[in-house]
Amino acid sequence: MAHSRARRNPADGRAPVRRIASGFAVLLLLLGALGFxxxxxxxxxxxxxxxxxxxxxxxxxxxxxxxxxxxxxxLGVAGLALARSVAGARAFLIGAGAIYLVLWLAGLGVDRRDAANVLAVNRADAWLHLLLGAAMLVLGLLAARRGDRR
Structure with missing residues (x-):
């Protein structure tokens, strides 16, 4: 009987919060890279x-x-680095989530044509920042409450 050698899934045994943080980190890396x-x-x-x-x-x-x-x-590179531990993954989700919520508020408050718009943010960016920030913050806080220790 031939023994099959299946590839090991790199996510096996990883805490869900680490997988979530890694997923967001990869998404941010893609957004940043595709902008070029x-x-x-x-x-x-x-x-x-x-x-x-x-x-x-x-x-x-x-x-x-x-x-x-x-x-x-x-933020994507920081997320990948921090997702190596449960505590780091939570910190990334909560911290980066808060950063994106601040960017959302700034995007709504600044005149798109004003020099204060340093990042070049339009209304679509602002709403994407809200979505990213809220999702990351909520998931990070839920993971912290659940106390996932794996």
Whole structure:
């Protein structure tokens, strides 16, 4: 009888909060990286380092700048590093969730054309930041309450 060698699932034995944090980290890395890809980012020639003058739009909808993309990339890298432990995963979800909620409020409060719009955030970005922030914060807080120790 031949013995089958199935690949081990890297998520086996990992606490759910670690898998969730890793998933969000990968999503943020994708968002940040895709913001630098012409075609996926429309009006790529109008991509600016920072500020409201950046006319580039990820998926034709979300205004991006180099700094905006770098924020997503840095948070994604931090998320992967922190997801190596349960406590780190929770800290990432809660901390990054709070950051995205602040970005949501800032995106709603700043005039899109004003120099204070350093990240180049439009209304679609603001609502995406709300969705990301709320989901991450709630999942991080629920994991903290459940006390998942694996």
């Amino acid at each position: 890809v012409p075609g996926i980012t429309s009006d790529y020639a109008d991509l600016r380092f920072a500020g409201p003058g950046s006319g580039a739009r990820l998926l034709g909808l979300f205004q991006v700048s180099v700094v905006h993309n770098l924020v997503h990339l840095v």
